[in-house]
Amino acid sequence: MACWRCKSSLESEAEFCPLCQTIQPPSPGRTYFDRLGVESCFQQDLHTLVTRHRQEQRRFHPDRFVSKTDAERRLSLEHATALNDAYRVLRDPCLRAEYMLRLRGCEVGSEDKQVSLSPMFLMEVMELREVIDELRGSDTHVERGQIERDVALRYEDILARLGEGLDNNSDNVDELAQLAAQLRYLKRILEDLQSLAEAI
Ligand SMILES: [Zn+2]
Structure with a gap:
């Protein structure tokens, strides 16, 4: 993977380029657990989820990108959305369980495979x-x-x-x-x- 701006090579899940500090697109391979930096298991501490979500949101807050290009603002929004999705699902035990099953190839909520x-x-x-x-x-x-x-x-x-x-x-x-x-x-x-x- 390479930075879309300076073309230097990046680790696959890098959110910012270490060289030019430019924000990168959210990596699609990251799970909700990865995004919030918590262990990938059902037992979760709600307080930790709240704290992690808040910390991560701060890094992608629109205020930090006001002076940046449109492309960077769009990417920061994509990160913020992905973080909110992760938080919404992981904080709800029912959705969290369904998500963990989905990671194991089993769709619980889909209409066609009830x-x-x-x-x-x-x-x-x-x-x-x-x-x-x-x-x-x-x-x-x-x-x-x-x-x-x-x-x-x-x-x-x-x-x-x-x-x-x-x-x-x-x-x-x-x-x-x-x-x-x-x-x-x-x-x-x-x-x-x-x-x-x-x-x-
Ligand atoms: Zn770069």
């Missing part, structure tokens, strides 16, 4: 949805709170199993994908329950 969930789980989700619909419009704080606690426990349990499988490098990617898909459903139900709480 993970097939067990009929039992789907039935359970359907029943939960019916209960939530019945709660709508009624003054039922206690019941809603109880359901939310139950679903939150299931969510935490699945999340823990998924995180463990990912960090222990389980080869059963299908099982991990199942867990990630279940997590997606439960997350949506939790969001529904929370919006219901605001409506009551």
Whole structure:
């Protein structure tokens, strides 16, 4: 790889040229973990993610590029966008798990390759949805709170199993994908329950 301005050779993931200090295009081979400079694993410390994101954003802040060329400003924006994407995904355990599965060649969220969930789980989700619909419009704080606690426990349990499988490098990617898909459903139900709480 060479610097696009001074043509001196660069390390493949260099963000700035050490010779002329010019900003380089973001390297497409870098993972979100690389971008934020954190270990590539499921267990993440939120505080570290926040700090790393802020530190990295500062390096690409538009203020630093006001006197630069259009090309450099555009590149700084590309870096900032890539950093924001990395932060948005890694701070959310559900998205982080899906991303880790994607790095292992398994698309959980894509429409054309849906993970097939067990009929039992789907039935359970359907029943939960019916209960939530019945709660709508009624003054039922206690019941809603109880359901939310139950679903939150299931969510935490699945999340823990998924995180463990990912960090222990389980080869059963299908099982991990199942867990990630279940997590997606439960997350949506939790969001529904929370919006219901605001409506009551
Ligand atoms: Zn250069």
